[in-house]
Amino acid sequence: MMGKKVIITGVPGVGKTTVVNKALKTLKEMGVEYTSINFGSFMFDVARSDDIVQDRDQMRTLDRGVQKRLQQRAGQAIAQVTGNVLIDTHASVKTPKGYLAGLPEWVLREIMPDIIVLVETDNDQILMRRLTDETRSRDKEGYNSIAEHQQFNRSIAAAYAMMTGCTIRIVTNPDFLLERSSAELVEVLR
Ligand code: AMP
Ligand code: MG
Numbered sequence: 626m627m628g629k630k631v632i633i634t635g636v637p638g639v640g641k642t643t644v645v646n647k648a649l650k651t652l653k654e655m656g657v658e659y660t661s662i663n664f665g666s667f668m669f670d671v672a673r674s675d676d677i678v679q680d681r682d683q684m685r686t687l688d689r690g691v692q693k694r695l696q697q698r699a700g701q702a703i704a705q706v707t708g709n710v711l712i713d714t715h716a717s718v719k720t721p722k723g724y725l726a727g728l729p730e731w732v733l734r735e736i737m738p739d740i741i742v743l744v745e746t747d748n749d750q751i752l753m754r755r756l757t758d759e760t761r762s763r764d765k766e767g768y769n770s771i772a773e774h775q776q777f778n779r780s781i782a783a784a785y786a787m788m789t790g791c792t793i794r795i796v797t798n799p800d801f802l803l804e805r806s807s808a809e810l811v812e813v814l815r
Contacts, residue, residue, distance in 0.1 A: 628709040631709075631710070632714060632740070633712065633714070634743055635745060636774050637763055639746055642663075644744060651808075664715075666681070683762075692718070692725060700736060711814065728785055737789055743796070744796050745796070746797055748771040751771050779795075796809045
């Protein structure tokens with residue numbers, strides 16, 4: 626049987642990676658295997674070996690053409706992975722020149738996801754999570770700017786659904802409810 630291709634997105638700091646890791650652990654216990662892929666890591670491997678950046682959070686400030694080239698290479702490599710695949714990425718990337726589609730047409734046609742999950746939570750919670758995350762160079766954005774990004778991601782997800790026929794699932798990840806968010810994701814993935 627063909628595997629399921631699921632793309633998981635959410636603004637930086639929403640807790641995607643945390644929810645994903647917990648859900649994948651539960652699925653494994655249930656005997657459901659997924660190959661977990663981080664889109665940014667594929668891009669970063671190329672960017673680092675080409676000496677373009679030292680840190681993954683620098684990539685979104687690169688020239689648009691360079692970001693697109695890295696994105697295309699990552700998309701092509703990821704499209705080769707078979708079986709159940711879960712791809713951790715962004716519906717849109719906030720760059721100094723505006724929103725860059727995380728899944729432009731030429732990436733989407735390679736991957737052809739079955740489902741795109743949007744992980745969301747309250748804008749003020751995202752703001753707090755970014756401020757307390759020492760491991761990353763998260764953008765220092767205000768409430769309204771985070772709200773705009775989350776809104777834009779819903780809009781662009783609709784375009785992705787039109788292009789591929791995939792379903793869009795919104796999973797909320799509020800403070801103190803990781804258990805519930807990950808259980809929701811498990812239901813989508815199983
Ligand atoms: P993350 O670890 O998910 O925050 O991703 C790190 C960085 O990878 C992001 O800040 C972006 O610069 C880049 N990235 C990840 N996914 C995409 C994508 N689909 N298109 C363009 N850039 C991406
Ligand atoms: Mg992450």
